[in-house]
Amino acid sequence: MxxxxxxxxxxxxxxxxxxxxxxxxxxxxxxRLPLAPLVQMSTGAVHPAFPATLLNFWLLTEDQLDDLARFYHQRSPSPWSGQYPCPITWQSGLSLGEKRRKIGKFIGLRLRYSNPDTHQDRGADHGGGAAGEASGGRSGPAEEDALVLISVES
Structure with a gap:
């Protein structure tokens, strides 16, 4: 049939x-791009919800984002918080989009602006402050802005 x-x-x-x-x-x-897992500084463990691909990152729930921040010592200050390659500040009351941008920055993603002429200098985005914090006072990225992988090729 x-x-x-x-x-x-x-x-x-x-x-x-x-x-x-x-x-x-x-x-x-x-x-489909794979994401390299980040290990917890205190134990060497990888969070079970750590996204294996960029698609998995975009599918993380708000609870998973909160738990990733907690697991990797970013929710509450601790001796481990600043030991990660790209530490973030995690305040209560963050929106889902802000949480996603912060965790994205933390794991090696960064915000790419589709029209850099409409935004202020992003130098701080690479080193300090979350991607959303470097938005020149905007409440969040424009719809055409996107989180992208930072190249880690050798």
Whole structure:
């Protein structure tokens, strides 16, 4: 009996769409990028919810983001807090987007501005302050801004 579900043929709709749309193909490739796990300074353990790919990062829930900040000593000041490569400040009352930007910065992602001419200098974004804090007073990034991987190629 023939199937009526054409999406199962030829690898599915995403493969057919990617073949016709280079931007979509690039986005799929980007979402598959692996993320290197960060180990906890005090134990050497990796948080069980640490995202394995960029897509997994975008799927983290608010509770998971809070727990990642706690696990990696970023929620409450401790002797371990500043020992990570890119420590962050975690206040109560952060929105989901602010939490995601802070954890993204913490694990090696950074905010890329699609139109740098409309934003102030981002020098602090690379070293200090969370990506959202370097937004020149904006409450958050514009929709066209995106978190991207910082290149760690040798």
């Amino acid at each position: 023939a199937t009526r579900h054409h999406h199962t043929a030829n690898g599915g709709i995403s493969n057919r769409r990617a073949a016709r749309n280079a931007a979509f193909q690039d986005k799929i490739r980007q979402m």
